[in-house]
Amino acid sequence: MAEYNEVYGRAKYYDIAFRRDVTREVDFLTELYQRHAGKPLSSMIDIACGPGYHALLFAARGVRTIGLDLRPEMTEFGKELAVQKGVEIEWMAEDMRTFKLDKPVDLALTSYDSLDCLLDQDSIIAHFRAIADNLTPKGLYVFEMTNPRDCSLWEYGEFRYSGKANGVSVEIIWRPENSNVDILNQVTDMEVEMRVNDNGKEHVFKDRASERFALPQEFIALTKLSGTLNFVTFYGDFRFDQPFDNSPGSRRLIGVLQKAS
Numbered sequence: 001m002a003e004y005n006e007v008y009g010r011a012k013y014y015d016i017a018f019r020r021d022v023t024r025e026v027d028f029l030t031e032l033y034q035r036h037a038g039k040p041l042s043s044m045i046d047i048a049c050g051p052g053y054h055a056l057l058f059a060a061r062g063v064r065t066i067g068l069d070l071r072p073e074m075t076e077f078g079k080e081l082a083v084q085k086g087v088e089i090e091w092m093a094e095d096m097r098t099f100k101l102d103k104p105v106d107l108a109l110t111s112y113d114s115l116d117c118l119l120d121q122d123s124i125i126a127h128f129r130a131i132a133d134n135l136t137p138k139g140l141y142v143f144e145m146t147n148p149r150d151c152s153l154w155e156y157g158e159f160r161y162s163g164k165a166n167g168v169s170v171e172i173i174w175r176p177e178n179s180n181v182d183i184l185n186q187v188t189d190m191e192v193e194m195r196v197n198d199n200g201k202e203h204v205f206k207d208r209a210s211e212r213f214a215l216p217q218e219f220i221a222l223t224k225l226s227g228t229l230n231f232v233t234f235y236g237d238f239r240f241d242q243p244f245d246n247s248p249g250s251r252r253l254i255g256v257l258q259k260a261s
Contacts, residue, residue: 006205007172007194008050011077015051016163017170017194018112025111026057028238029142033107036232036258037138044107045134047096048114052078052089059087068092068099097126101134108135111144116211119187124214125226128257132228135259141229143219145253147236149246153181153188153213167199187212216244219255232256 007014033041043064046055051074052067059065059082067078072093082089092099096110097118108131118124131141151157156176163170173193180189187210196203214222216234223231236242236250244250 006207007192008071009073010194010205011051011071011073013168013170013194013196014074014172015077015081016165016168017161017172018050019163020053022053022057025238026054026061028240029054029107029109030061031240032142032256033140036140036256037106041106043103043105043136044109045101045105047108047110048112048117049078050074050112051081052091054109054111055089056081056085056087059089060085064105066090066092066101066105068094068096070095097123097130099130099134104134104136104139106136106139108139108141109143113145113211115143115145115214117209119210119212120185121218121222121225124219124222128223128226129228131257132226132259137259137261139259140232141257141259143255143257144238145255147244147250147253148213148215150251151213153183153186156188156190169197171195185212186214216253216255223257229257229259232258 030041041063044058045066045068046052047068049055049067049069055065055067055078067075067089069075070093075091075093078089079091118127135141156179158176159174161172175191175193178191189208189210192207194205220231223229233256234244235254236244237252238254242249244253
């Protein structure tokens with residue numbers, strides 16, 4: 001999805017459509033680390049962070065925080081938000097498969113289907129190994145995906161996100177029409193459209209990019225193949241009482257991996 005230059009290169013518009021309250025998610029992640037590491041969370045990295053919604057809240061709570069995104073437009077916009085909120089965050093415009101930190105962190109996070117951009121198994125393994133190299137002992141890696149019941153190669157659906165701020169309205173639409181499906185490699189070529197009304201000026205930006213659909217058992221197998229992380233569990237939402245299953249409450253696929261001590 002990093003190929004969506006027209007969308008991800010316009011961080012201000014992206015933020016209007018996607019900004020949301022992530023308090024419940026940050027609460028869950030903080031407690032999750034405490035449960036599995038046996039100590040309070042002190043540092044984290046928000047990977048493929050966009051404007052860094054999780055990073056901003058973790059930093060506001062006193063956690064040493066890093067925001068990483070492939071797009072420098074996003075990290076620059078994140079810097080502006082951090083200044084507005086009076087928090088300190090280290091920002092990196094780097095590849096999630098090859099990044100290196102000066103000092104390891106307790107928690108790594110990718111959210112909102114960011115792993116879709118890794119289009120083959122080797123890329124996922126490289127990503128897992130990069131994560132492990134930058135985690136403290138017993139550190140956690142948490143990734144969030146859409147429940148594959150709700151979005152797959154054959155049943156993609158249409159996803160719309162919108163918002164308004166300061167005279168600007170933005171709608172972003174993922175469209176399954178005209179998509180090209182590579183069944184062998186589990187990859188679809190998807191179209192996205194960003195519609196903007198910027199104080200009366202209309203803009204439409206269109207893009208295409210490839211997204212890969214990996215299933216839960218594949219993530220478990222690739223974790224083992226990486227040789228660096230252990231699979232812990234899946235959740236169906238950012239709630240400890242919601243298992244990953246086919247129930248209505250299981251809206252997400254939350255994977256939890258841990259580095260050995």
